[in-house]
């Protein structure tokens with residue numbers, strides 16, 4: 063039976079998958095594990111009453127597992143791994159924090175209005191750390207030959223970096239970070255990613271209100 067999942071709808075397009083990286087992370091997990099699912103698109107600017115009942119914090123993704131709605135992509139992905147262990151997407155614990163500060167650094171840089179406030183450098187530093195990790199370990203993924211949950215968490219974030227910073231700041235990941243660029247390309251080329259990504263125009267639209275805050 064298909065698993066029910068609530069994810070963000072695209073800004074300005076009521077029938078189209080939106081740009082939430084946490085929602086995409088769960089969809090990627092479902093695709094990689096080849097689990098059937100049914101998507102419910104949620105307008106997070108105008109949340110339906112039934113959604114607020116199943117997701118009191120009002121955030122997507124939420125997923126119904128064993129008859130109970132579960133919030134938070136970390137928790138959902140953990141339960142999916144326990145309930146459906148094959149193929150394993152477990153990340154070795156020693157790699158768990160790789161890239162964990164990239165998304166926060168990206169959001170700060172995207173929202174910054176001053177060109178010399180250090181936010182660009184902070185993001186480049188985090189990406190450089192990721193590049194060094196990739197250089198030191200045999201890839202192509204963060205934990206080696208097989209894709210793991212950590213890659214599926216980072217992939218949508220790297221996609222948002224590419225699309226949103228490309229659009230709003232005409233910025234791209236520095237060419238010198240060849241390992242990160244190759245890694246992102248490999249993730250974006252996966253069938254699971256193609257199937258679950260938001261179109262670029264909706265990633266841009268999704269960040270518009272934050273950029274203009």
Ligand SMILES: N[C@@H](CCC(=O)N[C@@H](CS)C(=O)NCC(=O)O)C(=O)O
Nearest residue numbers: 082084106120121122123134135136
């Ligand atoms: N820690 C949560 C974050 C989820 C999250 O921030 N979702 C955003 C969309 S990307 C949301 O639902 N925002 C609507 C709101 O906060 O009202 C997770 O990993 O699932």
